[in-house]
Amino acid sequence: MLDVLRTPFSFRETHMKSRSYLLCALLAVALTSATPAAFAQADTIRAVVAKPLQEAQELVKAKQFAEALVKLNSLDAVPERTPFELFTIDRTRGAAAAGAGDTELTAAAFQRVIDSGRLPAAEQLQLTEGVTANYYNAKNYSQTIVWAQRYLKQDSANEAVQNMLVQSQYLSDNHAAVVATLAPRLLANDQANRATPEIQLQMLADSARKTSDNATYVSTLERLVKTYPKPSYWADLINRIPRQPGFSDRYTLDVLRLQRATGTLANALDYADMAELALQANLPAEAMAVLDEGYAANLLGVGPQAARHTKLRTQARTQAAADQKIMADSEAAAQKSPNGTALVNLGTNYLGQKNTARAIALLDQGIAKGGLKRPDEVTLHLGLALQQSGDKARAASVLKSLQGRHDGSAELARLWTYVP
Known part of the structure; x- marks a missing residue:
């Protein structure tokens, strides 16, 4: 049997990089909108919102995330906030929540930002990746899957998001989904003459075994010995030969x-x-x-x-x-x-x-x-x-x-x- 770790090192490393990238990116999103002068003429922010908002952004910059959230919460009492004011508050709230480790608040704030349609496509993708990593960090694998699939519809080549999707499926024991996700990816990698990462092959083999997909299991083991030859993979393949009928x-x-x-x-x-x-x-x-x-x-x-x-x-x-x-x-x-x-x-x-x-x-x-x-x-x-x-x-x-x-x-x- 393959020794597929449930928290493999390679994925922990990707996970940490994704979280660090997320936080830096979201801080940048918040701080680039620090003053009303940075906004388009058609989208202005009233003084009653601008002052506490700018103070909250300074707190985010200083990594005082809890204090920033308190300041932003005070803006909820401001009546008749405009769509642009709500959009800008949510941008800052999402960054502060990410820094504070509040997964649900981060996702809720940035989902509203993304759904507003005000962001350029590239920035929407950046935030979608960030929310995916945010859920993955919190081990909320069901939501990681939702957000990863949302991201991959627009950019199917992002390996970090691919990894978060398939490992979330694997850790959720949805092994049929792992096979369905990875099988076409292997084909695409073959066509591009690109090696499939070892951890993905490990998960595919183990998921195929658990779903009694013997053909996929054996073919994936053979990919492992060809690309990442290790005694454990060889032993599994060779030991199968004498057990076969005939x-x-x-x-x-x-x-x-x-x-x-x-x-x-x-x-x-x-x-x-x-x-x-x-x-x-x-x-x-x-x-x-x-x-x-x-x-x-x-x-x-x-x-x-x-x-x-x-x-x-x-x-x-x-x-x-x-x-x-x-x-x-x-x-x-x-x-x-x-x-x-x-x-x-x-x-x-x-x-x-x-x-x-x-x-x-x-x-x-x-x-x-x-x-x-x-x-x-x-x-x-x-x-x-x-x-x-x-x-x-x-x-x-x-x-x-x-x-x-x-x-x-x-x-x-x-x-x-x-x-x-």
Whole structure:
């Protein structure tokens, strides 16, 4: 399961930046209207309003927000206030309320300002973003969603507002909405050749899992390993392969190979099992390499299974040494064989020794000769060898040929193309 934090650091950082931006912006809004001279001729403010209003604005400037609100509240008793006076009072009241941390008053004041139609479009957007951040700060996620959607209708590219919307949906446990919001955003990012932020992919994957949308869950996990490769994402994807209907046990060693390549062999049992399977497949060099890694990580040679580990290591060393003495003769015999089985077996052995050039040559020869009992398995190993050799283009082509298989080979082939 993905470890998606309910208050991820990246979002706390965005949240604080948004709040700081909001407060600075709203202070600027209030203080740019400090005197009647700043207003258009058609919109004037009477002296009975102008004096306390200017005093309130000075208090906002001095960050004395509570005192500013008291001063502004005194203006509520002024009779027959004009629409422009109300508009200007609300601008200042919104800034003071934001500074005082009064979420509801901030939103109410600025909603009236925005709805007045007196602001330029850019300033309306600025205030809408501010109100969104204001609600998000207060963890009022339902209102954050309302205001974020209102903002995004006018500017769909604002990443900070996008983040506030989708995390509010996620934290409200509205996982269907998270999927509906993020799925088209991923498509838009793909079309713009733009990476989707990791936290958004995490939330999409977790929401897809919680809504039983398996296809979206798996495809999003695959995006995560391609864009933000981490062992936790790899482990989740790889562990799904043996659980799929139709999985063939003959690919168990290949699953462990992929785990090894992605740093997700979890424990001593994984290392020992992989080494034992490699020995059973007559691949002692690969078994030795796996055992050496397990010992270097202090996972093998200790605990109740230490005797098993020692036995495996002795067996692998003995068989690997014997193999080295007969490799040349084995290759000569394989070339004379009527089918390609001996060639591909030898090629797979070279692959375990990290001799990818020789592995590719022998696997190619074995495939060309034909008569293979398990050609899909050989194709997978050829793709693996090409991938490890750095020939990503041919590796992708070879591995793609396994699409449509339901025994585990297709999933393994696809995931290998994501390995750096």
